[in-house]
Amino acid sequence: xxxxxxxxxxxxxxxxxxxxxxxxxxxxxxxxxxxxxxxxxxxxxxxxxxxxxxxxxxxxxxxxxxxxxxxxxxxxxxxxxxxxxxxxxxxxxxxxxxxxxxxxxxx
Amino acid sequence: xxxxxxxxxxxxxxxxxxxxxxxxxxxxxxxxxxxxxxxxxxxxxxxxxxxxxxxxxxxxxxxxxxxxxxxxxxxxxxxxxxxxxxxxxxxxxxxxxxxxxxxxxxxxxxxxx
Numbered sequence: 001x002x003x004x005x006x007x008x009x010x011x012x013x014x015x016x017x018x019x020x021x022x023x024x025x026x027x028x029x030x031x032x033x034x035x036x037x038x039x040x041x042x043x044x045x046x047x048x049x050x051x052x053x054x055x056x057x058x059x060x061x062x063x064x065x066x067x068x069x070x071x072x073x074x075x076x077x078x079x080x081x082x083x084x085x086x087x088x089x090x091x092x093x094x095x096x097x098x099x100x101x102x103x104x105x106x107x
Numbered sequence: 108x109x110x111x112x113x114x115x116x117x118x119x120x121x122x123x124x125x126x127x128x129x130x131x132x133x134x135x136x137x138x139x140x141x142x143x144x145x146x147x148x149x150x151x152x153x154x155x156x157x158x159x160x161x162x163x164x165x166x167x168x169x170x171x172x173x174x175x176x177x178x179x180x181x182x183x184x185x186x187x188x189x190x191x192x193x194x195x196x197x198x199x200x201x202x203x204x205x206x207x208x209x210x211x212x213x214x215x216x217x218x219x220x
Binding site: 031033035040041042043044045048086088090095097098099100 | 141145149150151152153198200202208209210211213214216
C-alpha cells in the first residue's frame with residue numbers, strides 16, 4: 001500500500017467546472033504538498049500546507065490532519081489547467097509521492 | 108522567490124556515454140538537493156539526496172557508481188549518468204528545500220539511444 005493515495009487517477013472536465021482532487025496519506029507528516037506537472041515534465045509547487053486551507057487564485061488546498069486527508073480544488077477550470085497534479089507528503093526531508101491525477105479540461 | 112535552474116532540459120546521448128545534469132539554486136543557498144527520476148506514467152522516485160560538502164545518500168537500488176552526484180558548492184549540485192544505457196532513459200528532476208517550501212528544477216528528459 002502506498003503511503004500517499006490520490007484519486008481520481010484521471011479526470012476530464014468541461015471548461016468552467018469545479019474540480020476536486022483528493023489525497024489520503026498514512027504517514028505522519030510535517031507538510032503536504034500539491035505539485036503541478038506540465039505536459040513537458042516541468043513541476044511547479046502549488047501549495048505547501050500543514051493545517052487548514054490555502055488559496056491562490058482559482059486554486060484552493062485544504063487539509064484535515066485528523067483524517068489524514070487533503071483536497072485540491074480548482075474553481076472555474078480552464079484548458080490551461082490541464083496537467084498532472086501530484087500530492088506529496090513530507091516527514092522532515094522524506095518525500096512520499098502520490099501517483100498523480102491527470103486532469104484534462106475540455107473547452 | 109526561490110528558483111532552481113536545471114540544465115539541460117533535454118538530452119539525447121549514445122549508449123555508453125555519460126551525461127551531466129546541473130541544478131543551480133539562483134537566489135538562495137541549497138545545502139541539500141534531492142534528485143528524482145520519473146519513468147513514463149509513474150510517480151516521482153527519489154534517487155538520492157546530496158548535501159553540500161559531503162557524500163550523497165542513495166536510495167536502495169540506486170547504483171552510486173552509475174549515478175554520480177556532486178554537491179561542491181551551496182548553489183550547484185550535479186548528477187552524472189555514467190555509461191548510460193537505454194533503460195536509463197527517463198525524466199530526471201531536482202528539488203531543494205527553501206524558506207517557503209521545496210523548489211523544483213524544470214527537469215531533464217534523457218533519451219539514451
